[in-house]
Amino acid sequence: MNLNLTTPQNETNENPNSPTTKTKSELFNLGQGSSVLYIPKLLVYEESWNHFHYFNKHIPWTRPTIKVFGRSLLQPRDTCYVASEGLPELVYSGYQPRAYSWDEFPPLKKLLDEVHQALPGSRFNSLLLNRYKGGNDYVGWHADDEKLYGPTPEIASVSFGCEREFLLKKRPKKTPQAKRLDGESPSKRVKKSKDPDQHTFMLKHGSLLVMRGYTQRDWLHSVPKRVKADSIRINLTFRLVL
Numbered sequence: 001m002n003l004n005l006t007t008p009q010n011e012t013n014e015n016p017n018s019p020t021t022k023t024k025s026e027l028f029n030l031g032q033g034s035s036v037l038y039i040p041k042l043l044v045y046e047e048s049w050n051h052f053h054y055f056n057k058h059i060p061w062t063r064p065t066i067k068v069f070g071r072s073l074l075q076p077r078d079t080c081y082v083a084s085e086g087l088p089e090l091v092y093s094g095y096q097p098r099a100y101s102w103d104e105f106p107p108l109k110k111l112l113d114e115v116h117q118a119l120p121g122s123r124f125n126s127l128l129l130n131r132y133k134g135g136n137d138y139v140g141w142h143a144d145d146e147k148l149y150g151p152t153p154e155i156a157s158v159s160f161g162c163e164r165e166f167l168l169k170k171r172p173k174k175t176p177q178a179k180r181l182d183g184e185s186p187s188k189r190v191k192k193s194k195d196p197d198q199h200t201f202m203l204k205h206g207s208l209l210v211m212r213g214y215t216q217r218d219w220l221h222s223v224p225k226r227v228k229a230d231s232i233r234i235n236l237t238f239r240l241v242l
């Protein structure tokens with residue numbers, strides 16, 4: 001694959017008062033009001049493994065059946081949803097996940113605090129967790145453009161375990177709103193690889209990637225299958241339901 005990594009505008013926000021976080025960050029301007037912030041080490045290595053083991057064991061993972069272009073298929077990764085009380089229900093690809101409470105998973109509340117500290121002004125109230133059991137698990141091209149997140153959502157994505165590629169590509173113009181393409185064939189994904197409007201981030205254990213501005217309106221993202229990814233990756237995406 002010949003994908004371009006966007007040149008970052010470096011920002012360094014070392015936080016000497018925090019024993020667990022090192023918030024050195026890189027800001028990638030995607031243009032036209034879209035940007036991505038990447039913090040390679042939100043958490044130190046050991047704390048990240050503690051989170052990984054806790055989430056792997058204690059989160060009530062499910063692998064739901066979803067609908068893509070009228071076809072029912074098993075979602076190609078495990079999932080779980082956590083949200084504050086009283087929020088509108090989340091529905092995607094014909095699936096309505098049960099919303100668990102933050103109180104059921106104390107380490108999640110701690111992690112939420114750490115994400116809030118790293119991103120001043122943020123206030124997330126919901127969380128979608130994904131578990132990729134190996135290289136055959138993936139998430140197809142999609143945007144998190146559900147109305148309940150508003151027009152310019154900030155989405156903060158924390159990764160643990162196996163490193164995987166996170167791809168971004170500009171939405172094709174004048175096509176209907178792209179849906180979650182979990183059923184997309186591998187050949188389709190490869191064909192687009194020389195598009196200059198594609199970017200790849202290797203999401204490291206303990207890293208934080210934040211999508212901002214119009215990224216959900218103008219871009220699609222995916223974590224494609226990778227034969228060599230032979231161990232578990234857990235990803236948490238924090239969102240604000242308005």
Ligand SMILES: O=C(O)CCC(=O)C(=O)O
Nearest residue numbers: 128130139166223235237
């Ligand atoms: O696993 C990831 O890094 C991305 C997850 C994602 O795109 C989603 O939950 O919408």
